[in-house]
Amino acid sequence: MTERESMPVDVVVVGAGPSGLSTAIRLKQMGDAAGTDLSIVVLEKAAEIGGHIVSGAVLDPAALDSLIPDWRQRGAPVTIRVSSDAFSYLTAKRRFPIPGIVLPKALHNDGNYIISLGDLCRWLAEQAEAMGIDVYPGIAASDLLYGEDGAVIGVATGDMGVDRNGQPKPSFAPGMDLLARYTVISEGAHGALAKRLIARFALAADSAPQKYGIGIKEIWEIDPARHRLGHVEHTLGWPLTEDTNGGGFIYHGADNTVQIGFVVHLNYSNPHLSPFGEMQRYKTHPSIRALLEGGKRVGYSARAMTSGGWQSIPRLAFPGGVLAGCSAGFMNLPRIKGIHNAMWSGIKSAEAIFAALQAGRGGDTVANLAEMVVDGPIADDLKPVRNAKPLLSRFGTLVGMGLIGLDLWCNQLFKLSPFGTLRLDKPDHATLRPARDAKPIHYPKPDGKLTFDRLSSVYLANISHDEDQPVHLRLRDPNVPVSRNLPLYDEPAQRYCPAGVYEIVRTEGEARLQINAANCVHCKTCDIKDPSQNIDWVLPEGGSGPNY
Amino acid sequence: MKIVVPIKRVVDPNVKIRVKPDGSGVDLASVKMAMNPFDEIALEEAVRLKEAGKADEVVAVSIGPQQAQETLRAALAIGADRAILVRCEGRIEPLTVAKLLRIIAEREAPDLVLAGKQAIDDDSNQTGQMLAGLLGWPQATFASAIVVDGSNVEVTREVDQGLMTLSLTLPAVITADLRLNEPRYASLPSIMKAKKKPLEELSPEELGIDVAPRLEVLEVSEPAARKAVRMVSSVDELLLKLKEEARVL
Numbered sequence: 001m002t003e004r005e006s007m008p009v010d011v012v013v014v015g016a017g018p019s020g021l022s023t024a025i026r027l028k029q030m031g032d033a034a035g036t037d038l039s040i041v042v043l044e045k046a047a048e049i050g051g052h053i054v055s056g057a058v059l060d061p062a063a064l065d066s067l068i069p070d071w072r073q074r075g076a077p078v079t080i081r082v083s084s085d086a087f088s089y090l091t092a093k094r095r096f097p098i099p100g101i102v103l104p105k106a107l108h109n110d111g112n113y114i115i116s117l118g119d120l121c122r123w124l125a126e127q128a129e130a131m132g133i134d135v136y137p138g139i140a141a142s143d144l145l146y147g148e149d150g151a152v153i154g155v156a157t158g159d160m161g162v163d164r165n166g167q168p169k170p171s172f173a174p175g176m177d178l179l180a181r182y183t184v185i186s187e188g189a190h191g192a193l194a195k196r197l198i199a200r201f202a203l204a205a206d207s208a209p210q211k212y213g214i215g216i217k218e219i220w221e222i223d224p225a226r227h228r229l230g231h232v233e234h235t236l237g238w239p240l241t242e243d244t245n246g247g248g249f250i251y252h253g254a255d256n257t258v259q260i261g262f263v264v265h266l267n268y269s270n271p272h273l274s275p276f277g278e279m280q281r282y283k284t285h286p287s288i289r290a291l292l293e294g295g296k297r298v299g300y301s302a303r304a305m306t307s308g309g310w311q312s313i314p315r316l317a318f319p320g321g322v323l324a325g326c327s328a329g330f331m332n333l334p335r336i337k338g339i340h341n342a343m344w345s346g347i348k349s350a351e352a353i354f355a356a357l358q359a360g361r362g363g364d365t366v367a368n369l370a371e372m373v374v375d376g377p378i379a380d381d382l383k384p385v386r387n388a389k390p391l392l393s394r395f396g397t398l399v400g401m402g403l404i405g406l407d408l409w410c411n412q413l414f415k416l417s418p419f420g421t422l423r424l425d426k427p428d429h430a431t432l433r434p435a436r437d438a439k440p441i442h443y444p445k446p447d448g449k450l451t452f453d454r455l456s457s458v459y460l461a462n463i464s465h466d467e468d469q470p471v472h473l474r475l476r477d478p479n480v481p482v483s484r485n486l487p488l489y490d491e492p493a494q495r496y497c498p499a500g501v502y503e504i505v506r507t508e509g510e511a512r513l514q515i516n517a518a519n520c521v522h523c524k525t526c527d528i529k530d531p532s533q534n535i536d537w538v539l540p541e542g543g544s545g546p547n548y
Numbered sequence: 549m550k551i552v553v554p555i556k557r558v559v560d561p562n563v564k565i566r567v568k569p570d571g572s573g574v575d576l577a578s579v580k581m582a583m584n585p586f587d588e589i590a591l592e593e594a595v596r597l598k599e600a601g602k603a604d605e606v607v608a609v610s611i612g613p614q615q616a617q618e619t620l621r622a623a624l625a626i627g628a629d630r631a632i633l634v635r636c637e638g639r640i641e642p643l644t645v646a647k648l649l650r651i652i653a654e655r656e657a658p659d660l661v662l663a664g665k666q667a668i669d670d671d672s673n674q675t676g677q678m679l680a681g682l683l684g685w686p687q688a689t690f691a692s693a694i695v696v697d698g699s700n701v702e703v704t705r706e707v708d709q710g711l712m713t714l715s716l717t718l719p720a721v722i723t724a725d726l727r728l729n730e731p732r733y734a735s736l737p738s739i740m741k742a743k744k745k746p747l748e749e750l751s752p753e754e755l756g757i758d759v760a761p762r763l764e765v766l767e768v769s770e771p772a773a774r775k776a777v778r779m780v781s782s783v784d785e786l787l788l789k790l791k792e793e794a795r796v797l
């Protein structure tokens with residue numbers, strides 16, 4: 001068996017999403033301009049860059065303009081301009097369009113583009129590699145390395161070819177220690193390493209708990225006659241009840257495809273709810289059925305997103321590194337956009353880190369990071385919408401939206417909010433009611449044409465996962481699912497997991513939780529929503545998971 | 549001993565492929581690609597022979613588009629010493645591949661060409677055999693065990709009746725079957741080192757081979773959807789259904 005090797009670098013970036021790649025590229029640009037040759041390594045757990053990326057996606061190109069001003073000439077896969085924009089409220093049978101004129105500016109999409117974020121990340125990674133940044137897909141950063149003074153000194157990549165019991169197989173390849181002056185954690189929403197860092201350094205001590213939503217998205221090839229290239233539609237209301245927040249989106253992209261997705265906020269209270277079931281039901285709305293009918297579903301994906309916004313931004317710097325992108329949580333909820341802020345945070349973090357590197361520093365807490373990252377475009381984007389999530393949670397969808405509209409108009413016209421800054425309350429894992437107090441929800445049986453079951457959906461996520469590896473969904477206490485979650489909440493993991501990983505199986509009357517880890521699409525919902533906070537999502541072997 | 553391992557870049561076996569709406573082929577836009585799994589096995593075997601001191605150089609050769617460079621880098625990370633890319637776009641037929649490999653074999657003069665038994669995209673299962681024919685070398689296909697002893701090599705093949713063992717003299721062409729070995733993962737340090745290993749690029753023109761296809765693809769279509777499974781409650785019901793509905797009894 002070969003020994004672990006280690007390598008010193010200036011900066012290691014964990015995660016090749018928009019935030020991580022922007023950090024790396026901006027750092028390299030500054031290094032090149034100053035004549036400093038920086039060694040930058042980007043690690044990505046997906047087998048290929050973009051393989052784990054889930055997004056709508058409508059892109060606000062402001063940050064891309066700043067990072068790579070000539071992106072058009074360089075052939076960035078950002079070509080489909082939003083051509084029309086609709087916002088509607090759904091009831092079971094009807095669709096009520098909200099006229100564009102009453103919508104505040106933030107909710108318009110003029111100047112934005114419909115993209116595949118996976119493709120954009122692949123392109124950004126190519127730009128990064130051409131600059132001399134080392135980008136390694138298929139490699140998971142599975143642990144943090146700490147120095148004697150407790151500061152982060154880099155990350156360890158996971159061993160590959162280990163069997164279920166942790167023993168090396170003939171295919172074994174050891175992981176490696178990357179020792180960095182600064183470590184950038186850009187794992188996206190609810191990162192596994194970010195979670196440990198936030199706890200260890202109490203980064204969220206002064207901010208509201210982070211809130212999340214789960215987004216489930218399908219890609220459909222539809223009848224060209226119904227396809228409207230560049231059309232964007234957002235909906236609220238049905239199939240969710242007033243007390244559950246969330247909504248749907250339909251983006252008409254290239255090659256007669258539509259990206260149709262549904263987001264359910266994870267502070268839902270009814271344990272019988274299934275976000276997957278809501279997504280399936282959503283498609284049966286008369287207006288959506290008419291769009292998809294005769295089409296073919298060609299893609300399925302799911303991912304948690306942050307939704308706490310302004311009040312939930314944690315401290316960004318810790319000794320030896322920074323949190324960037326949705327690992328910190330810069331998603332703009334009413335706009336359902338996070339890519340631009342993820343990129344801004346990468347760009348700004350890079351500038352702060354570069355100053356520290358130039359001063360010969362490393363392994364310490366980057367100075368003025370919060371000011372450098374947050375003040376400016378991110379604050380301008382997030383602060384005006386800061387009451388969106390609290391208003392929705394308190395007043396339900398319809399009244400909440402009305403108040404958000406009022407709040408946004410006041411911000412737009414008078415630069416102030418009638419509500420001040422509302423607080424966010426409980427974390428999402430603490431919002432479930434006991435199953436017996438909640439109304440059961442019956443989801444219609446899938447028809448195999450418009451609506452599907454979980455397994456045939458996960459099939460489209462192209463998962464590769466060597467089953468003979470340690471289970472990466474760790475239960476702190478193996479009894480909790482059956483002793484607490486099942487009697488109290490009818491084990492909601494059976495329903496909130498969009499990939500059917502958790503199943504309660506009964507043999508001779510005895511219930512047991514079965515974990516089909518090989519189905520996991522890395523959405524992180526279980527780690528967020530488990531009411532007992534008993535599930536730790538740890539990193540499986542690099543290259544495991546979906547190939548979107 | 550020098551080993552040449554041909555490597556094909558194919559669509560990743562985990563990806564559910566789709567036929568293009570116009571039936572002209574499989575949609576490969578934004579689809580994850582990977583090293584043909586049988587080539588990976590052949591490469592692993594070559595690297596093991598090198599690690600065992602039986603071979604001193606492993607050369608990976610790919611015939612394909614520019615992006616096949618990535619696949620060759622992966623081969624270098626697994627343990628090939630250097631790589632050659634013959635750049636071709638579009639569909640390349642097995643005979644063309646065999647002809648190109650023959651020229652490479654003549655240039656490189658390896659003792660062994662260790663290939664995968666077939667590529668999982670077109671499943672032709674012809675290249676190794678054609679190459680052996682063109683070179684006039686002995687061949688052993690579907691190898692499940694390889695033992696090299698001086699200028700002799702013993703190859704075990706899995707055949708319908710059991711195991712067949714062949715003895716060949718080198719130089720020879722061997723194609724790998726699934727059970728030959730379990731390929732390793734590339735470690736990050738070896739991926740890093742692979743970036744610095746030599747990768748030569750050639751064009752088919754330089755090698756004097758015309759790569760234009762001689763076969764015409766008329767249509768590519770998806771297999772008929774399988775019918776839903778029905779549960780029957782008894783053997784009698786099964787027999788009845790087989791007789792009356794399926795009419796196979």
Ligand SMILES: Cc1cc2nc3c(=O)[nH]c(=O)nc-3n(C[C@H](O)[C@H](O)[C@H](O)COP(=O)(O)OP(=O)(O)OC[C@H]3O[C@@H](n4cnc5c(N)ncnc54)[C@H](O)[C@@H]3O)c2cc1C
Nearest residue numbers: 015017018019045056057058141188215325326337338339
């Ligand atoms: C359904 C849905 C729809 C959305 N729609 C839009 C939209 O229309 N417009 C918009 O602007 N935003 C949208 N967003 C939000 C947007 O996707 C995110 O804000 C953005 O992707 C965040 O970027 P990031 O770089 O922080 O993280 P991510 O994009 O999540 O990237 C993180 C990367 O890190 C990798 N990674 C994680 N942990 C590790 C590890 N330990 N080791 C190695 N690699 C690791 C992941 O595999 C991933 O590739 C949407 C989100 C969802 C879920």
Ligand code: SF4
Nearest residue numbers: 497520521523524526
């Ligand atoms: S197991 Fe957890 S992370 Fe994996 S798909 Fe299910 S909910 Fe998402």
